[in-house]
Amino acid sequence: MGWILEANDLHLSFKGVKALVGVTFAVGEGEFFAVIGPNGAGKTTLLNVLSGVYEAEKGEVVFLGQDLKGKTPQERARLGLGRTFQGLEIFRGMSVLDNVKLGAELAFPSYSLALPKAEREWRLRAWAEEVLDYLHLSPFRHAPAGMLPYGLQKRVEVARALAGKPRLLLLDEPMAGLSLEEKQDLARFLLDAREEWGITLLWVEHDLRAVLELSDRVLVLSYGEALYYGPPEGVRKDPKVAEAYLGQV
Ligand SMILES: Nc1ncnc2c1ncn2[C@@H]1O[C@H](COP(=O)(O)OP(=O)(O)OP(=O)(O)O)[C@@H](O)[C@H]1O
Numbered sequence: 053m054g055w056i057l058e059a060n061d062l063h064l065s066f067k068g069v070k071a072l073v074g075v076t077f078a079v080g081e082g083e084f085f086a087v088i089g090p091n092g093a094g095k096t097t098l099l100n101v102l103s104g105v106y107e108a109e110k111g112e113v114v115f116l117g118q119d120l121k122g123k124t125p126q127e128r129a130r131l132g133l134g135r136t137f138q139g140l141e142i143f144r145g146m147s148v149l150d151n152v153k154l155g156a157e158l159a160f161p162s163y164s165l166a167l168p169k170a171e172r173e174w175r176l177r178a179w180a181e182e183v184l185d186y187l188h189l190s191p192f193r194h195a196p197a198g199m200l201p202y203g204l205q206k207r208v209e210v211a212r213a214l215a216g217k218p219r220l221l222l223l224d225e226p227m228a229g230l231s232l233e234e235k236q237d238l239a240r241f242l243l244d245a246r247e248e249w250g251i252t253l254l255w256v257e258h259d260l261r262a263v264l265e266l267s268d269r270v271l272v273l274s275y276g277e278a279l280y281y282g283p284p285e286g287v288r289k290d291p292k293v294a295e296a297y298l299g300q301v
Pocket residue numbers: 066067069070071089090091092093094095096097098
């Protein structure tokens with residue numbers, strides 16, 4: 053399998069608290085890859101290191117064959133490494149369409165700045181509308197994003213990230229706070245986006261059932277260390293994982 057992302061021996065501590073301890077894994081092109089683990093295991097820290105919010109003290113992150121050391125989150129996003137956050141990161145007063153258009157800007161490389169303004173705006177809007185349509189958000193396109201029910205706001209956030217046409221999208225607990233039906237809808241949209249636009253997905257998620265059902269491979273973290281790395285079928289059988297979750301799996 054061709055790797056789109058490789059993380060080698062990542063270490064990071066916060067004032068003596070070891071958040072990542074020698075974490076090594078790789079994500080294959082087109083995979084749906086999950087990172088799970090108990091609270092405080094280092095999952096969000098790992099996403100922050102991959103997306104450039106933090107720099108690892110040791111180890112390297114290689115994306116599409118390129119070492120990301122020293123690259124800012126914006127530079128990483130431009131290379132095709134997208135991200136959604138725990139909690140909502142949308143502009144509440146802005147319309148759904150404008151939120152998604154902001155994300156779509158990333159999908160239009162700088163040369164398109166040379167296009168006439170109207171032409172560029174038209175293309176941007178057409179692509180944003182396509183993404184909205186895909187995620188069944190078109191009926192809400194003119195509503196201020198903050199006025200929508202929570203589940204739809206989460207979907208707007210995912211739409212904005214997908215509109216940037218990332219090669220790899222990092223998702224931090226995309227299903228938190230969603231109803232079962234909303235979770236099933238989101239799962240379908242993510243799987244469809246992978247199929248349609250060739251986006252690789254790496255998600256941190258607490259809903260173990262959804263993770264084991266949807267993911268191709270899983271990395272389990274506990275106290276910053278990788279406990280398990282492999283197919284979902286092995287997660288429940290692994291004694292170290294069972295111990296870390298104290299019977300939760
Ligand atoms: N900016 C920071 N400053 C100090 N300590 C931090 C910081 N970020 C994370 N930590 C610590 O690092 C460890 C890992 O935290 P992290 O948020 O990555 O875990 P997590 O697996 O995402 O947890 P959760 O499931 O609760 O979101 C924890 O002990 C946390 O307190």
